[in-house]
Amino acid sequence: xxxxxxxxxxxxxxxxxxxxxxxxxxxxxxxxxxxxxxxxxxxxxxxxxxxxxxxxxxxxxxxxxxxxxxxxxxxxxxxxxxxxxxxxxxxxxxxxxxxxxxxxxxxxxx
Amino acid sequence: xxxxxxxxxxxxxxxxxxxxxxxxxxxxxxxxxxxxxxxxxxxxxxxxxxxxxxxxxxxxxxxxxxxxxxxxxxxxxxxxxxxxxxxxxxxxxxxxxxxxxxxxxxxxxxxxxxxxxx
Numbered sequence: 001x002x003x004x005x006x007x008x009x010x011x012x013x014x015x016x017x018x019x020x021x022x023x024x025x026x027x028x029x030x031x032x033x034x035x036x037x038x039x040x041x042x043x044x045x046x047x048x049x050x051x052x053x054x055x056x057x058x059x060x061x062x063x064x065x066x067x068x069x070x071x072x073x074x075x076x077x078x079x080x081x082x083x084x085x086x087x088x089x090x091x092x093x094x095x096x097x098x099x100x101x102x103x104x105x106x107x108x109x110x
Numbered sequence: 111x112x113x114x115x116x117x118x119x120x121x122x123x124x125x126x127x128x129x130x131x132x133x134x135x136x137x138x139x140x141x142x143x144x145x146x147x148x149x150x151x152x153x154x155x156x157x158x159x160x161x162x163x164x165x166x167x168x169x170x171x172x173x174x175x176x177x178x179x180x181x182x183x184x185x186x187x188x189x190x191x192x193x194x195x196x197x198x199x200x201x202x203x204x205x206x207x208x209x210x211x212x213x214x215x216x217x218x219x220x221x222x223x224x225x226x227x228x
Contacts, residue, residue, distance in 0.1 A: 036213070036214050036215065045207075045218040045219065045221055046147075046155065046205070046207075046218055047218070048214060048215055051213070051214040051216075052213070052214070057216065089154060091155075091157070091215070093212075093213045097157065097171060097172075098143075098160050098169065098212050098213065099145065099147075099215065100157065101147075101154055101155040101156065101157060103153075103154040104154035104155065
């Protein structure tokens with residue numbers, strides 16, 4: 001069982017917006033503004049797309065945004081494109097554990 | 111940005127140990143955190159531990175404590191992850207990853223497939 005809870009799958013049509021949730025506890029998301037999100041294509045290594053809840057690394061599209069409310073972090077992808085179809089993983093710092101991951105969410109672009 | 115190049119595919123028998131390497135290039139800061147993350151077939155990511163490349167101090171997940179050792183060689187800019195007492199549940203792709211802070215996994219290696227089978 002993963003420490004953070006994500007939906008197994010989400011879907012959307014091109015041009016739409018989707019949101020992936022990541023539910024944690026007081027011990028991780030609820031205490032630390034240190035949530036990151038990773039995009040992973042099949043057979044490839046993950047790639048950092050959001051860090052410290054809301055920040056985007058250089059080169060990441062502004063269509064990707066992050067937020068946090070209470071014990072839940074969210075990743076929103078606006079203007080959905082076919083190339084956004086991938087797995088998305090959230091991670092939160094949790095004190096003694098540098099990164100507790102969610103189970104991952106498969107995004108399907110219809 | 112740092113680039114990580116990992117050692118190749120491993121096949122080990124139950125009860126054996128494995129040591130995977132990860133060579134880093136392209137970073138100038140002495141403070142850098144190298145993490146190890148694994149992904150079992152069809153599963154999500156699991157954080158295993160990290161090492162502060164500056165002082166060599168590691169930190170491990172509670173689940174793997176006692177079976178995992180993470181080290182680094184500053185001269186060759188290489189990180190290592192050793193896992194002992196392997197079982198079939200250790201079959202996974204192992205990634206080294208890291209960044210200038212302990213919280214963000216900026217760069218990733220290509221992954222090393224470990225298969226544990228008799």
